[in-house]
Amino acid sequence: MGATRRLKVGIYFNARRQQGGLYQYALTLVDCLYRYVPEFDYRLYHATLEELPLQTPGENWHRVNLSGRAIKTRLLAEAVLLSAARLGIRIPFSLIPEFAEIRNDHLDVMIYVKPGVHPFQWKYKTIFPIHDLQHRLQPEFPEVSQNGEYQRREYFYIRSIAMAPTILTDSETGKEDVLDCYKVNGEQIFVLPYIAPTFRSSQTTPEVLAHVRRKYSLPDQYLFYPAAFWKHKNHARLIHAIAILANERNVRIPLVLVGNKHGEYDGLVSLANSLGLHDIVNFIGYVPDDDMAALYHQALALVMPTFFGPTNIPILEAWMAECAVITSDLRGIREQVGDAGLLANPTSERAIATAIWSLSESPRLRHELIERGKSRAAQWTPQKFAQRLADAIQYTVTN
Numbered sequence: 001m002g003a004t005r006r007l008k009v010g011i012y013f014n015a016r017r018q019q020g021g022l023y024q025y026a027l028t029l030v031d032c033l034y035r036y037v038p039e040f041d042y043r044l045y046h047a048t049l050e051e052l053p054l055q056t057p058g059e060n061w062h063r064v065n066l067s068g069r070a071i072k073t074r075l076l077a078e079a080v081l082l083s084a085a086r087l088g089i090r091i092p093f094s095l096i097p098e099f100a101e102i103r104n105d106h107l108d109v110m111i112y113v114k115p116g117v118h119p120f121q122w123k124y125k126t127i128f129p130i131h132d133l134q135h136r137l138q139p140e141f142p143e144v145s146q147n148g149e150y151q152r153r154e155y156f157y158i159r160s161i162a163m164a165p166t167i168l169t170d171s172e173t174g175k176e177d178v179l180d181c182y183k184v185n186g187e188q189i190f191v192l193p194y195i196a197p198t199f200r201s202s203q204t205t206p207e208v209l210a211h212v213r214r215k216y217s218l219p220d221q222y223l224f225y226p227a228a229f230w231k232h233k234n235h236a237r238l239i240h241a242i243a244i245l246a247n248e249r250n251v252r253i254p255l256v257l258v259g260n261k262h263g264e265y266d267g268l269v270s271l272a273n274s275l276g277l278h279d280i281v282n283f284i285g286y287v288p289d290d291d292m293a294a295l296y297h298q299a300l301a302l303v304m305p306t307f308f309g310p311t312n313i314p315i316l317e318a319w320m321a322e323c324a325v326i327t328s329d330l331r332g333i334r335e336q337v338g339d340a341g342l343l344a345n346p347t348s349e350r351a352i353a354t355a356i357w358s359l360s361e362s363p364r365l366r367h368e369l370i371e372r373g374k375s376r377a378a379q380w381t382p383q384k385f386a387q388r389l390a391d392a393i394q395y396t397v398t399n
Helices: 021-036 066-086 151-163 172-181 206-215 234-249 264-276 290-295 313-320 331-335 351-362 363-378 384-396
Strands: 010-013 041-046 059-065 109-112 126-129 166-169 189-191 223-228 255-258 281-283 301-306 326-330 341-346
Touching: 010 021, 021 041, 021 255, 021 313, 021 384, 041 206, 041 313, 066 151, 109 166, 126 151, 126 301, 126 384, 166 172, 166 384, 172 189, 189 384, 206 290, 206 384, 223 290, 223 326, 234 255, 234 351, 264 281, 290 313, 290 326, 301 351, 313 331, 313 363, 326 351, 331 341, 341 351
Parallel strands: 010 041, 010 109, 041 059, 109 126, 126 166, 166 189, 223 255, 223 301, 255 281, 301 326, 326 341
Antiparallel strands: none
16 A cells, blocks of 8 residues: 555745734744644745745755735735725635645645635635634724724634634633634634744853843843733833832832834833833843843843733743743633732732732742743643644644
8 A cells, every 4th residue: 555645734924023922923833843743744835025034944844935926915805805895895706816836735724824814715724823802802902903903803803714624722711702702613723822932042041141131231130021012012001010119119120121113112211201210111122032031031020911812922931931920810811820920900000010029029939930930831842732733733634
């Protein structure tokens, strides 16, 4: 008898670096399949203009560069489809041409790394992730509801769910949200919890730590928050919490913020200045991936008072870098963190300040949280992540 044919698995990679956690998720997904699931024949369709910082040599990995062609067709299709939807017009045919490179590969399944127009425009057995449904759950945040963003997300999700045999969520909370918001069979949903990025350096040698400390002029002790300056990230309340500690307890704990200068950035700089915190609130801008582990490792804690989840990758990054975690008391985050972090009400500057004060005053508590975080992170390994994804692939092919 002849050898069993390998399943052909496509991965449509259209995530961009500026998309933060989504981009890290996409790279980690590819990296884990490459490292730990060798039994499939992969086609990696690279559909951005950015260089892909991953190498995938091997006879069962083939990379296809779609770049500019993919971007132009996607933008055109999105514009036409959304305009037609607003007018109540249904377009019964695909507006995105099936690239010859993809069509000729005769795929068994296609994995999309983010929601979008492709899962319901192309007729493949599909796996796609729903990272969150915050446009449904918290539409008061403009970044998920204004300028047509709510309608865009709804249009893509409703149609993609109808076409996809398999949906990935980050948690049981995420699965509950999908079941509550859309008509979907629970068996279609695979819970695939995030892991810390596997594709970048995690070195925290004395030499690396000293280099990063000099590079960013880091204070001896600091709180750390790497996040884009969107309203839901809740930087303003965090800065107010730092002010409470400075004014009421005479404790000035520096805060190091990482992120490009967009969104709420200008207003946050003005806020820090108006509260007399210009010397301890440090905006250090964009940071290369390879510096992140050292920034976490040397921090007093990650403080992440976000309003969004269900779960979040920076928490995992902190645990891997032996950094204590303070984050939001939200249902998905409770599922993720357990007892391995301090949880605070994100609507309360005082609650955030109290959590910071508790940690800063107790080296023992900080050490306990670091150890619990390391233990919790070790329960869900890259190998387990990859095997769960392989199970989803097999399920998709047979359904």
